[in-house]
Amino acid sequence: MKKILLKILRKISLQIVLIVIFVALNVYFLTFPSKILGKIIDLLNNITQNKSIIYNYIFILIVTTLISLILRVTWKFLVACTTRILEKDLKDELFNHFLKIKLTSIQNIKNGEIMSYFVKDISEIRGLMYKLLSAGTRILFVFIIATYTMKNINTNLTISALCPIIITTYIIIILKKYLENSFKKSQKYFTNLSEYVQESTDAIRTTKAYSGETNQLKKFIKKNKILKMSNISVDLYSTLISTAVNICFGFCYGITIIYGSNLVLDNFITIGDFVAFIGYIDLFYGPVSWLPSIISKFKRAQISYYRLENVFNLEEENLELDIDENTEKIIGGISVKNLSFNYPGNIDRVLDNISIEIKEGETLGIIGTIGSGKTTLMNLILRLYPIPNGKIFIGNKDLNEIELSNLRKNISYITQDNFLFSTTIKDNITLFKDEFSDSEIIESTEKSIFSSEINNMKNGIYTIIGERGIDLSGGQKQRVVISRAFLNRSNIIIFDDTFSALDNKTEKSLLKNIKELVKEKTCIIISNRISDVKDADKIVVFDNGKIIEEGTHESLLKNNGLYSKFYLEQASMKEELL
Ligand SMILES: Nc1ncnc2c1ncn2[C@@H]1O[C@H](COP(=O)(O)OP(=O)(O)O)[C@@H](O)[C@H]1O
């Protein structure tokens, strides 16, 4: 997180420097009205002689006020843009990180939590940056420039006039702690009360049945009273802080008027200096009253920073998402040797001593009971979870020796969960890659027996799916996903339970096209239907994480095991349907 923030800060460093310069200039020009007013007052004692000088000062006043206004608009806009860049870059970095986090780590993060990192935490960081660049820099320069200008009039007067501000700053920091504590308490009591209301409405029948209304009401009144008290203490501390600021400035003005007028009487300073001095004190009013909000922004951003840091610390997979060139073609069959597996943090064995040999260009059919570990095995072939060395090989290469993104690029994995993005059919097939022409995409939909339905849609492959587009049926969704297999040129294709929502006729035509597609490729077809796997070169039967049968369709039928049981069940179902 620190590295990422530094990287972004380096990127926006020029803007930050510009903002600091503009704010400094702005504060410098803000001292002009008081300065000029003082000068004019001093010139008034001889108005006829000094008329033209006074007019000059008025002209300077107008020009500097205009410059000050322009500077203010410029730095405000720059602060907004710069913090938006920070926000955008942080979101980019976070999303990029999410895509790379190991599945084992990301599984533990809830969906709502992910959104709050993007929406709340990043905007807290931006909020602090905004406050620091706008209010923080102004506080700094008001203290430097205004103090310096005041000191030029009279050092002792400056020290005495600013003393209350320093004391008040200290008081505010102390009061702020109490305010924060009571704010936290009030939030806790509010949640407590809301939960109680929720619970009571859920349990209203029981309450009525047992005549518990009076008790419920008593409890509510008690909780509500506690909430009221904590809210009052929040209001009290807020009022105390704003009162402290006002009293502080009362003292500042009081000291300046008493001490300053004496200095005027003793001819140490002029009346003009005295008036200008009071004007400079005004410049401190804003910065001092901003202090509480800067402190609380800082606290909130600190919490968000640590939350984000925890996410950024989650380990990433070792993959380079951008290397499109130099993709090495992976060739050869797949062999799995005595592979056992349980999901990290889970003691149940999902795969138990699995060994499979698929020669290059062959098709393997996998059939088995639900939850027997078929998808898990595919997840391991794609290295979505870590596996030990010497367990899975492609060609003669250990899977762990193949560069991760290259491995995944070389395998077309058609998944069983046909999640689609709410965008066009085209983007869902290509997964946003632009290396395919429209005619190639249309051809892939022809092969997946989807083209006639797409042709009936007004915008063809540009039809939008999902929220504001059309809704597809389960079978149509599966065919969008299957089209990807026909588009990709990978040598290894895996279909994981992707035909379940298709009708018999579509499935038959599709299987014919798939057979053609995988003629020279290594292919795995996982299905619960005998008809999908029966033509495979080899079929394995999974049950409870183990391979319990292996062979061809014919040899397995002769075995009279689970496979032939499936076959008989499915054949009788078909007869029933006919
Ligand atoms: N991410 C996971 N974490 C823990 N257990 C899982 C995970 N995914 C699947 N499982 C468990 O692993 C077993 C095998 O699941 P899976 O490989 O999806 O079966 P199949 O594809 O054969 O239906 C099931 O008991 C399932 O509950």
Ligand SMILES: [Mg+2]
């Ligand atoms: Mg599965």
